[in-house]
Amino acid sequence: MTLFNRIAPVLFFASILVSQAFALQKQETQFFRFQSDDATIVSKLAREADSIAEEIIDDLGLPLQKPVDVIIASGVEQFHRIQPEGSHVPSWAVGVAYPSMNLIILLSPKEHQRGRIDLTKTFRHELMHSMLGQAFKGKEHVPRWLDEGLAMIAAQEWSVSRLSTMTFAVLGRSLIPMDEITTSFPWDPKQAEIAYCESFYFISFLKGKFGSDAFKQFLREYIRHKNFQQAIRSAYTVRWQEMEKLWIDYLRLRFSWIPLITSSTTLWFLATLIFLLGYLRKKRMNRLKLAEWKKEEELLIPQDKHRLH
DSSP states (O other), X not given: OOHHHHHHHHHHHHHHHHHHHSOOEEEEOSSEEEEESOHHHHHHHXXXXXXXXXXXXXXXXXXXXXXXXXXXXXXXXXXXXXXXXXXXOOTTOSEEEXXXXXXXXXXXXXXXTTSOOOHHXXXXXXXXXHHHHHHTTSGGGSOHHHXXXXXHHHTTOOOHHHHHHHHHHHHTTOOOOGXXXXXOOOSSHHXXXXXXXXXXXXXXXXXXXXXXXXXXXXXXXXXXXXXXXXXXXXXXXXXXXXXXXXXXXXXXXXXXXXXXXXXXXXXXXHHHHHHHHHHHHHHHHHHHHHHHHHHHHHHHSOOOTTOOO
C-alpha cells in the first residue's frame, strides 16, 4: 500500500470533521493553504507566512517541497477533535505538525485556556518541524535534537530560564551526550529541559563558530547519509571527538558564573539580601544615633548626685 493510500482516509476523515466543526474561511498563498472559522486570524497569518517560509528556506538551504495545509482551530475541544486518527497530542499543546501529510494544526490565540498564545511563534515552530520532516523523508527520521533545536531557533524561544538551566548543567556536570538525545529526549522534566537547551545552544554554537554556509552543508550531508559523525567531518573537516571538545570548551566559557548571577532567581535573592542588609544597617545606625543623643543629653544636663532614686 502506498503512503498516499494509507493517509488519504485520514485526511478525508479530518476534512469531514473540520467542515462539520465550523464554516471555513480559506486563503491560499505561495506555500500554504489556510483554513479557519476566523477570517481575521487567517488573513493576518497568511500575510506573513510566505516571508517566514522564505526566511527559513534561505537560512537552511532547504526547499519547501510541497504546499502545507494549515488549520487554525477556534477552541481546545475542536483542536483535539480534528487531529488525524491515531495521533497522540499532549493536553497542553497549541500546535502540531504532520510532515508526512503536509499538515499543521494550530490553536487560535482567542482560546484563553492555554494562556497567551503567540500564533506566529507557534507557526514558525511547527513549520520548521514540517520542513525537516519533508527533508528527512519522515519525522521519525529527523534527529530529535536537530528537530527541536531548529524549531526553537525559528520561533526565537530563548529565555533567561534556559540560560540558567544550561549554566547549572555545565557547572553541575550534568550535560547529556549529543548521541543520547538523537532518537528521543529524557522523560524526566529536568533532564528534558537540559536536552532542549543543549539542542538550542549546540546549533547556535555550530552556526556562530563556523558560519551559516558550513551549517547548510552539514545539514545536507546529514539528510543525505543520516550519519551525524560523517556529516560533522564532511562539513567541518574535523572528527566528532575534536568537535565535541570544542563544544564542551564553548559551554565552559559561555556558561560561567556570570549568567548564573544574572538569572532572575538570583537577582531576586540579591535584591532581598540587599534590602535586609540595608534594613540592619539602618537599624544599627539608629541605635548609634540614639546612644549619641543620650551622651549629648548627659553633657547638657549633668546628673544630680543628690537625686533620689
